[in-house]
Structure formats: C-alpha cells, structure tokens
Amino acid sequence: MRYAYNVYEDRCPTRLVLDRLADKWALLILDRLEDGPVRFNHLRRDIKAISQKVLSQTLKKLERDGLVTRTVYPTVPVTVEYALTPLGRALAETAAALTHWAEHNMDAILAAQAAYDAAVMER
Amino acid sequence: MRYAYNVYEDRCPTRLVLDRLADKWALLILDRLEDGPVRFNHLRRDIKAISQKVLSQTLKKLERDGLVTRTVYPTVPVTVEYALTPLGRALAETAAALTHWAEHNMDAILAAQAAYDAAVMER
DNA sequence: AAACATGGTTTCCAATGGATACTGAGGAGA
DNA sequence: TCTCCTCAGTATCCATTGGAAACCATGTTT
Numbered sequence: 001m002r003y004a005y006n007v008y009e010d011r012c013p014t015r016l017v018l019d020r021l022a023d024k025w026a027l028l029i030l031d032r033l034e035d036g037p038v039r040f041n042h043l044r045r046d047i048k049a050i051s052q053k054v055l056s057q058t059l060k061k062l063e064r065d066g067l068v069t070r071t072v073y074p075t076v077p078v079t080v081e082y083a084l085t086p087l088g089r090a091l092a093e094t095a096a097a098l099t100h101w102a103e104h105n106m107d108a109i110l111a112a113q114a115a116y117d118a119a120v121m122e123r
Numbered sequence: 124m125r126y127a128y129n130v131y132e133d134r135c136p137t138r139l140v141l142d143r144l145a146d147k148w149a150l151l152i153l154d155r156l157e158d159g160p161v162r163f164n165h166l167r168r169d170i171k172a173i174s175q176k177v178l179s180q181t182l183k184k185l186e187r188d189g190l191v192t193r194t195v196y197p198t199v200p201v202t203v204e205y206a207l208t209p210l211g212r213a214l215a216e217t218a219a220a221l222t223h224w225a226e227h228n229m230d231a232i233l234a235a236q237a238a239y240d241a242a243v244m245e246r
Numbered sequence: 247a248a249a250c251a252t253g254g255t256t257t258c259c260a261a262t263g264g265a266t267a268c269t270g271a272g273g274a275g276a
Numbered sequence: 277t278c279t280c281c282t283c284a285g286t287a288t289c290c291a292t293t294g295g296a297a298a299c300c301a302t303g304t305t306t
Contacts, residue, residue, distance in 0.1 A: 005226045007151065010171035015147075017225040017232055022147040024138075028130065040253055048133035051295055056254060066235020076303055077252030087231055094224050097217045102140040103128045108210055109140055112189020163284050174264055179285060199272055200283035 020065060021095070025050055025058045030084070030092040031099050033068065037083035067091060143188060144218070148173055148181045153207070153215040154222050156191065160206035190214060 007014040020026060028047050032038060038046070044055055059082060062068045067088035073079040084092055130137040143149060151170050155161060161169070167178055182205060185191045190211035196202040207215055 005229050007222045007226055008155070008170055013233060014222075014225040014229050017229060018147050018150065018222060021221055021225065022145050022150055024141050024145040027141065027145055032131070041251085044253095047131055049295095051297090052254065053256085053296090054294070064236055064239045065232050066239070067232075072253095075252085078302085080253060087228065087235070090228070091224060094220045097220060098144055099130045099137075099141060101214060101217050102137040102144065103130055105210065105213070106128050106137050106140060109188050109190075110136060112210070113187055116187045116189070164282085167284095172264095174266090175285065176265090176287090177263070180263095195284095198283090201271090203284060 017065070020061060021091070023058065025054055026062060027095045027099055029055075029058060029062065029082075030067070030088060030095045033082060033084045033088070034092050034096065037071075037081040040080050040082070043082065062088070140188070143184060144214070146181065148177055149185060150218045150222055152178075152181060152185065152205075153190070153211060153218045156205060156207045156211070157215045157219065160194075160204040163203050163205070166205065185211070 005012055005014045007018055009015070025047070028050075029043065032043060032046055040055070040059075043059075044050060044052060047055070059068065059070070063070050066085055069083050069085055071081045071083070073081065128135055128137045130141055132138070148170070151173075152166065155166060155169055163178070163182075166182075167173060167175060170178070182191065182193070186193050189208055191205050192208055194204045194206070196204065
C-alpha cells in the first residue's frame with residue numbers, strides 16, 4: 001500500500017473527500033476558477049442553471065476544505081471574490097481532465113447510449 | 124472553442140455525462156475495474172458500504188454509456204462479469220487521478236477543515 | 247417611488263439514496 | 277430431507293438531498 005488512506009474502505013476520510021469532489025457543481029466551479037478569481041454572481045451566470053442555494057453551499061464546502069478562498073471587499077454593493085488556493089489549483093487541474101474528457105468523448109457516449117437503447121427496445 | 128460541446132452550458136449533453144461521472148460510486152467502480160473483469164458480488168465486497176441497489180443501478184448506467192460490458196456465464200449459480208470497454212479504460216485512468224488525489228492530499232484537507240471549524244467556533 | 251445591483255438565506259416540493267427484505271435456482275452440509 | 281449458503285439482482289420504504297422560487301438588507305439609479 002502506497003498511502004495511509006484507502007478510498008475503498010468505508011469510514012476512510014478519503015470517502016468524504018471523494019463525496020465532495022464527485023459533485024458536478026464542485027467540478028464546474030473549480031474549473032471555472034482556474035483562470036483567476038471570480039465573483040459570486042459572475043459564477044452564477046457562467047455556470048448555467050446552477051441555483052444560488054447550491055452555489056452558496058458548494059462554495060462553503062470548498063472553502064472549508066481549503067480549496068478556495070473567499071474575500072470580501074467593502075464596496076457598495078459588497079463584492080465577494082472566490083479564488084483557488086494552491087491546493088485547489090492542483091485539484092482543478094485534475095478535475096479539468098474529467099470535464100474535458102466529457103466534452104471530448106461526448107460523441108462516443110451518445111452513440112453507445114443510442115445502441116444500448118435500441119437493443120433494449122427490440123429485446 | 125476547441126470542442127463542439129461546452130460543459131458550462133445548460134442542456135449540453137456533456138452535462139449529462141458529467142452528472143454520471145461526478146458520482147462517487149461510478150468513480151470507485153471504474154477504478155476497481157482497471158485491473159480486469161470483476162463479478163457483481165466481488166465488487167460489492169471490495170467497495171465497502173455500497174448497497175446492492177446502487178451498485179446495480181450504477182453498473183447499468185455505465186453499461187448504457189458504453190463504459191463497461193456485462194457478460195453472463197451460464198454457470199451454476201450464474202456468473203456475471205463486468206469489464207471496462209476501451210472507452211471506459213480511458214476514463215478510468217482520468218478518474219483514478221481523482222481518487223488517488225483524494226488519498227494523496229487527505230492530510231492537507233483535514234488540516235484545512237480543522238482550521239476552518241476552529242475559526243468558525245471562535246467567531 | 248420603483249427597479250436594479252450586490253451576495254446570499256429560507257421555504258417548499260420532487261427526486262434521489264441507502265437500508266432492508268425478498269426472489270429463485272442450485273449445491274453443500276447436517 | 278431440511279436448512280443454509282451462493283449467485284445476481286428487485287422491491288419497498290423512509291430520510292436526505294436538490295432545485296425552483298421567494299425573500300432579505302443595503303444602496304444606486306431612473
């Protein structure tokens with residue numbers, strides 16, 4: 001065994017982390033922050049169809065995990081900027097591989113789904 | 124734009140794929156299948172705390188997406204083997220990066236959580 | 247005075263997730 | 277023979293989660 005942790009084990013803390021990272025919205029947020037800090041409502045507009053509640057909740061969890069920072073500027077109205085920490089940046093690169101894989105291999109997956117559904121229909 | 128798809132867009136099919144891949148259990152299954160075919164109950168035992176229902180459902184979705192194959196051997200009792208397709212293998216390598224990142228960076232995340240919780244307490 | 251911006255919280259309902267029990271065919275052990 | 281065990285799943289129920297929409301405070305613009 002190379003690491004002290006084993007994600008196959010129940011009750012291993014890595015399971016908690018995997019739970020966090022295996023989240024569509026968290027991956028999209030991390031990906032979106034790679035180019036630099038972004039404000040709350042800007043994220044909301046960029047990541048289509050995310051709700052305010054889920055965005056807020058997800059950002060809080062990412063902040064707690066030390067993956068993003070939250071900075072408040074006392075402007076009027078208040079400005080809140082979210083940015084990646086070094087740890088978050090490392091993860092974002094890994095996460096980007098997943099989202100980009102999805103974009104890249106979409107056609108193959110759609111074809112597989114169509115074939116599967118056709119096979120189920122004629123069964 | 125490099126690809127025809129954009130995961131930030133609502134209603135883009137990549138969102139469906141991301142939804143599928145951003146799933147703790149799917150990632151663990153793909154990871155577990157990297158070393159070769161595995162039977163249903165073997166997966167169930169290896170991936171601690173997964174329920175039969177969720178394992179069954181997740182495998183079906185992965186099969187529909189063309190990421191795993193399901194092969195039935197008419198033994199007694201019946202043997203069902205799950206294996207990665209070439210497409211699934213490519214994804215498993217990407218997914219492995221995530222699970223291994225979780226194992227690797229666990230200590231930093233636990234420390235961040237403790238610091239965050241302490242800050243919240245004294246606030 | 248009404249509308250819009252900021253960054254959220256609250257509320258409600260539908261969908262999802264997990265725990266548990268059950269199936270059913272066949273083999274092994276008592 | 278009777279009971280238990282294995283295989284690979286379904287079926288059922290309840291708690292948690294997710295998303296839609298309304299609401300909040302503060303301040304600027306029209």
